[in-house]
Amino acid sequence: MVQVTTLPKTVGDVSGALLRRIxxxxxxxxxxxxxxxxxxxSPSEIEYIITPRFIEKYSRxxxxxxxxxxxxxxxxxxxxxxxxxxxxxxxxxxxxxxxGFYQSIEDRFKKNVPWKDTDLYNWAIEHxxxxxxxxxTKQGIHNRLDQIDELYEYMESEGYKSQKELKKEExxxxxEFSLRDNAHEVMVDIGRDGKIIFEEGKHxxxxxxxxxxxxxxxxxxxxxxxxxxxxxxxxxxxxxxNSPHPDLH
Numbered sequence: 001m002v003q004v005t006t007l008p009k010t011v012g013d014v015s016g017a018l019l020r021r022i023x024x025x026x027x028x029x030x031x032x033x034x035x036x037x038x039x040x041x042s043p044s045e046i047e048y049i050i051t052p053r054f055i056e057k058y059s060r061x062x063x064x065x066x067x068x069x070x071x072x073x074x075x076x077x078x079x080x081x082x083x084x085x086x087x088x089x090x091x092x093x094x095x096x097x098x099x100g101f102y103q104s105i106e107d108r109f110k111k112n113v114p115w116k117d118t119d120l121y122n123w124a125i126e127h128x129x130x131x132x133x134x135x136x137t138k139q140g141i142h143n144r145l146d147q148i149d150e151l152y153e154y155m156e157s158e159g160y161k162s163q164k165e166l167k168k169e170e171x172x173x174x175x176e177f178s179l180r181d182n183a184h185e186v187m188v189d190i191g192r193d194g195k196i197i198f199e200e201g202k203h204x205x206x207x208x209x210x211x212x213x214x215x216x217x218x219x220x221x222x223x224x225x226x227x228x229x230x231x232x233x234x235x236x237x238x239x240x241x242n243s244p245h246p247d248l249h
Contacts, residue, residue: 017062024065028228031235035063036182038162038217039246041196043209048074048093049102049198050189051082054222060183060200067225071191080104080123093197096209105206109152115145147173152207160204160213174203186218192226194245220247 017035024032050070058064070091079085080100096102104120107113115121124141150173164181166172186201198205199221208216223231227247234248243249 013059013061016059020062020064024063028232029235031228031232033063033065033220033223033228033231035061036219038182038185038219039249040215041188041218041246042215043205043213046188046196046198046205046209047096048195049078049082049096049099051075051078051088051092051094052086053082053199054091054189055187055200056083058222060187060221063220064222065225065228066222071189071193071195071197071224080119081127084127096198101202102206102209105148106210108148109207109210115142121145148203148207150174151203152211155204155207155213156211160208160216162217182217182219186216187221188218189222190220190224190227190247192224194227194230194247196247223247 021032021035054064054066068091071093073090073092075088075092075094076098078094078099079087082088082094082099100119100123104115104118107118108115121141124144125138128136128138128141154173162182163175163184166175184201186205187199189197189199191197201218205216231248234243
């Protein structure tokens, strides 16, 4: 199975991330986020996915601090894939249990439902003309679902491993690496009150959640500005040092 190593899309993405990092440091000092420092979270405690995804709008290089009410609006059912088709035009939080992709993973591995009877399979068949080459044929869809089966078997047997650990192994299902360590870990966003919201890395996240894995390493892609201000105050205050939130450790 091919493992992909990605490169930055453009020099502009890299220089933009560097400039953003400098601005964050000048404003927040040592509490400014390290773009590639990982935190450990429990998949079962992440209750929402955000749609549309920030990664569709902002460079995945580095990390972002955003204002606004993007962490406030909640919605109902999400279509199976929020990458290729989305009925929401403004950032909306959808319960994970209402997400068709996750429901399909749960049906497959908790209820032993055949892939052909899942929402994911039927959605992929219906929309295969709109997607990338991995999904444009029926055989391509079956190959992808076989990879999810392999990922589940691997993670059930070997546990959850970081991308840095997986680089040392071969033939890891659905592995994607970057020249920068941690760049392709599961990504999350954090709202103003510290709520952790799923952003990217759906295969590994959903399988880990179904398996009941206690903790996984994740990279924070977007923080609400008000949460970053709490981080700054936390850094200064001795009284806040024992906060249990993983982004304040």
